[in-house]
């Protein structure tokens with residue numbers, strides 16, 4: 085069974101899972117890890133989510149995978165990543181996220 089990223093829905097072939105960080109667990113309610121549901125995201129999606137949203141935004145507004153899939157801010161990214169087989173990307177952190185760190 086290939087692993088599927090919950091956000092971009094790409095299937096990650098088993099032979100690419102030799103890289104243990106290629107697919108990562110995302111806590112839908114950051115900072116509430118003990119009680120938070122988790123989803124498996126490919127590394128590009130996980131990086132992108134944390135580059136575009138503060139933990140507070142994730143917890144308050146995007147704490148389900150359906151909400152993340154519907155997020156306007158991720159729309160262009162998702163269209164792009166689906167057309168690639170990249171398992172690592174460079175992201176630039178949004179100013180509003182950087183300010184909250």
Ligand SMILES: [Zn+2]
Pocket residue numbers: 089090091092093094125126127128129130
């Ligand atoms: Zn993904």
Ligand SMILES: [Zn+2]
Pocket residue numbers: 109110111130134
């Ligand atoms: Zn995460």
